[in-house]
Amino acid sequence: MTAEADAFLGGRLRLSQPPRGAHRAGTDAVLLARLLVPQAGDRLCDVGAATGAVGLACAALTPGLQPTLVERDPILAEQARANASLNGIAAQVLVADVLAPATERRAAGLLPDSFDVVLTNPPFFAAERHRASPDPGRAAAHTFAGGDLETWIRACTAILRPGGRLGLIHRADALPACLAALAGRYGGLAVRPVHPRGDAPAIRVLIAAIRGSRAALSLRPPLVLHGPDGSFTPEAEALHRGAPWPAP
Template sequence: MTGARPAVGADAFLGGRLQLYQPLSGHRAGHDAMLLAAATPGKSGDRIVDFGAGVGAAGLAVATRLAGIDLTLVERDDILADLARRNAVLNGIAARVCILDITAGAAAFADAGLGPDSADVVLMNPPFNDSERHRPSPDENRRAAHVAEPAALDRWVHAARRALRSGGVLSLIWRSDGLAEVLAALGRGFGGVAIRPVHPDAGKPAIRILVRAVKGSRAPLRLCPALMLADETGLPSKESHEILSGAQVLAM
């Protein structure tokens, strides 16, 4: 989606170690992106691909933690892709940015240098509100970031499965009431699924799930301890504060 260049501002993440230019209106990266980054594994030398990268928040947060990775940010909106490039430069991170729709075919991915079996890790925060059940935002960018057409998750997972090498890892964040959709999508070609629920606090139901899966694995599903974003006083919990400040990874 193209259009007039939006007004942008800079926001700090990971305790100030990551600075990001973002549009002042519409969808803005926040806790979901940082939680996804903290739950994404990797090591120096890995090829890590961020699907639907937006301004690059999650992928660049991973690169802030893991030196020496080969990072690719995939985004279909050229305005957001341009901001992702600016953000990589701003933070001194080497990253390649591809303008590509995740639902494109294998040939388009190969033309962009993302051929089959070429990635060690794929992370993604797909649009997760069903367009048939949720009232869409009037803001075009926010609507595109949050509202998905039916079967969109299947298409995103299919693209990740194609891009990942055998044994490669998919890391994603999704709404908690969509767990069945996630497990159904991962049932084709993935195993070793680990799920970590994310709750606002101990008294409220989960609002998100963080999911990790391994291509070709036959390991059983694991349900990990829940993450509480706030403690009993209403302040950020010690664990969530350390994760969102970049002081701790999110165990899965």
């Protein structure tokens, strides 16, 4: 654990993380946590939780929410437990690999149709197409060690109830692969591109989807993270403080 916890959401959440240079939660986690608006009674699962940033951020903004955090690395899972305790959040932490066979996932506590909301930041790269980081934790967070995006989405779908909501963040150039993995399983997709600057191509896409829906896809207004001076735009700054997405 780091000696001092990082402040998230304008200080509403404190998060102890691995040292700098390793994989650490930041803007991606904030944006994913604000993508959907859970209710206190929702069963919410953060898949690939690492130190718990996304699920714990949702709980910090929704009193009474008791998230489930799923992480395959036992060390990171223990950090997630400590972060939940640090923030007084009643979270369940499961050490489980979502890419494992279904019997192993169930044995670890990931039961079918058991969540109302699933949020996930899948690994961004296939092992054969990406030179992994020398840091083991960073490599595990960014690169599939086995399986692929299709397998990951299929596992997330298995634990989401029919009519439940999925939220994910990925690289912008992975949008076709994301849509292909969601096809036939989800409808009502809402896609929001995220740009580093107003004059730059998108670097991320946020996708919200409803399991089993037949509703059409919609493209939401883009989010621009930084202004010409490099500081956060007002919209990005507000999201980092825990405000909801700006109205379309």
